[in-house]
Amino acid sequence: MNKYINNRVADSDWDFLTANTKEYTHCYHIYPAMMIPQIARRLIKDFAPQNTKVLFDPYCGTGTSLIEANLVGYENVGTDLNPLARLISKVKSTNYNYNKIKNAVDSINDNIFSSSINGIDKIQIPNFINIDYWFSKEILNKLGFLQLLINELNEEIRDFFLVPFSETIREVSYTRNSEFKLYRIEKEKIPFHNPDVFKIFLTKINRNVLGLIEYNNNVKQTNTKVFDFNTCAGIPQNLFANGIDLIVTSPPYGDSRTTVAYGQFSRLANQWLGVEDASGVDNNLMGGKNNVEYQTFELKSANEDLQFIKEIDYKRYNEVKSFLIDYKKSIDNISPLINEGGMICYVVGNRRVKNRQIQLDAITAELFENNGFKHITTIVRSIPNKRMPSRNSPSNVIGDLSATMTKEYIVILKK
Ligand SMILES: C[S@@+](CC[C@H](N)C(=O)[O-])C[C@H]1O[C@@H](n2cnc3c(N)ncnc32)[C@H](O)[C@@H]1O
Known part of the structure; x- marks a missing residue:
């Protein structure tokens, strides 16, 4: 079996079944697939290297990990392609008078x-x-x-x-x-x-x-920067002059069209707030453009599943491949900026496509290991709290309601 899958550890301590997920400014605005603050908090507590200065979240959404970084006094940087998510992140992290x-x-x-x-x-x-x-x-x-x-x-x-x-x-x-x-x-x-x-x-x-x-009474330092760059395309030079010590993030687990439609969720608000091309947000998100027919994606943790999907549905195969090609580019771009001893914490979901599970946790671990990191562990938790569709149609057949997302995988690596 794949070594990354072997390295999974189920741990119900990470379920936070009865936790209040709306403390501080975490209560401000709902959003799809939010990370619960307790996860970011514990990841910071358990895995931040000593003397951590900078936390980065390359898919910051509404800023859960940025807020938690402020609560412990780390500088933090987030990026997201959805304007509404950026607005919420900025506002949640600000200690207004x-x-x-x-x-x-x-x-x-x-x-x-x-x-x-x-x-x-x-x-x-x-x-x-x-x-x-x-x-x-x-x-x-x-x-x-x-x-x-x-x-x-x-x-x-x-x-x-x-x-x-x-x-x-x-x-x-x-x-x-x-x-x-x-x-x-x-x-x-x-x-x-x-x-x-x-x-x-x-x-x-x-x-x-x-x-x-509550936030103002507890925040140590607010040092948040929120950007709109796409790590799949590149990261602005000199933004991380002293490198990154810690990543705590929850990336999308598939393209918006077939998984979580962040852009659609935000569209009416984005339109009221004057965002140009609010209807185009989803297409720009990871895997949104699937003109990848002639590109390849080879990775031990994905090959068999991709081949399986390819044989029964070529279009779906290209959609998944498009997402994974972007996902790889993002990891390849982020990796060189992480300081020696720096830690990666990716909270991912393994969705089913054509009844085949895409092992995004193993894929994440393998992609980072290919960039010089060591996989430490993958924690498996149940997701009772997360606001995401727990039942959808993995085969894209209306009415096929096999449960898909009841588990979440927290992939930990060290440079
Ligand atoms: C799972 S959500 C993050 C939720 C966040 N942890 C929170 O608690 O609110 C994933 C986010 O990734 C963003 N996204 C998708 N593709 C992106 C890309 N290529 N670059 C930056 N952000 C992207 C989406 O807009 C979405 O907000």
């Missing part, structure tokens, strides 16, 4: 309860295709009103309010909130869809303010 936030909350409250929306002619509704398909007229006006209030705030604190605004947008739209992909609720339900936009927004603000207070 409480008094300034509190004054803004009071002014938003006053404005909401004292103004008549009808009289406000400055409201601007974004002009994106199909906006009326996703929002009723009344909700559009209310969202436009909230955006106006946010735009009038001081720039220093404005983003703090864009985060609950973004979460509100999704919740009050006609999206089925239980799905990550953008699906509209059933037609019959539309006339009864009448969420209280202002109440939802204010409730989220109050929750986030409590998270901020």
Whole structure:
């Protein structure tokens, strides 16, 4: 058997079944496949080399590992191609001045309860295709009103309010909130869809303010930088002048189209926030472009499974290959920047394609070993908490609901 698979250790101590995953600013905004903070925290505690200075997360999403790095005082850098994820990461990691936030909350409250929306002619509704398909007229006006209030705030604190605004947008739209992909609720339900936009927004603000207070009371140092570079394509020169000591990350486990659609989840919010080409986000994510027919991907940990899929579905084979080619490029680009003795912690999912499991944990370990690292262990945990589809159709056949993602693999390597 593959040595990396042999090196797996199941450990229920990593399940964190009853943990509060919404401490500090971790409560700010839901997102697909979030890492739970307890995992990042324990990885830092157990595996950060002595004198760690810099933690890097090459798929930072909403910044779970960046926040945990701030809580122990490490410099931290994240990158993500989804603009909404970057906004959330930045806001969650910032120790905003409480008094300034509190004054803004009071002014938003006053404005909401004292103004008549009808009289406000400055409201601007974004002009994106199909906006009326996703929002009723009344909700559009209310969202436009909230955006106006946010735009009038001081720039220093404005983003703090864009985060609950973004979460509100999704919740009050006609999206089925239980799905990550953008699906509209059933037609019959539309006339009864009448969420209280202002109440939802204010409730989220109050929750986030409590998270901020807790964060400010505990954070050692906020030293976060969030970028939008793609490690598959390259890493800006000189960004890591003193190297990287520790990576704590949870990469995607497949392309967005057939696994988790981060871009679709974020699309309406990205559109309201003025992101150009918000519908194109998923195509830019790992494995999003599958024009790889003439490229090869050879790796002991993947060859047999790829061959199996190739024989029954050539298109799916190319999709998986496209993802793995990007995944390899990213690891090849990251590896030289890790300091001697530096540690890698990749939290990955092994999805099924055509009923065949892609051993992404073994693939990760092998790719890093090919770059001079030593595989230490792979911890296997159950994933009761993670917000990702635990049942989907691994064979892409509607109605085939074999459970896929009930385990998560934490791959640990040392340079
Ligand atoms: C599993 S999520 C990370 C979740 C994160 N740990 C959190 O707790 O919120 C994976 C992230 O990778 C991002 N992503 C996918 N391909 C990428 C790429 N090539 N470069 C940077 N980010 C990418 C997606 O936008 C998504 O936010």
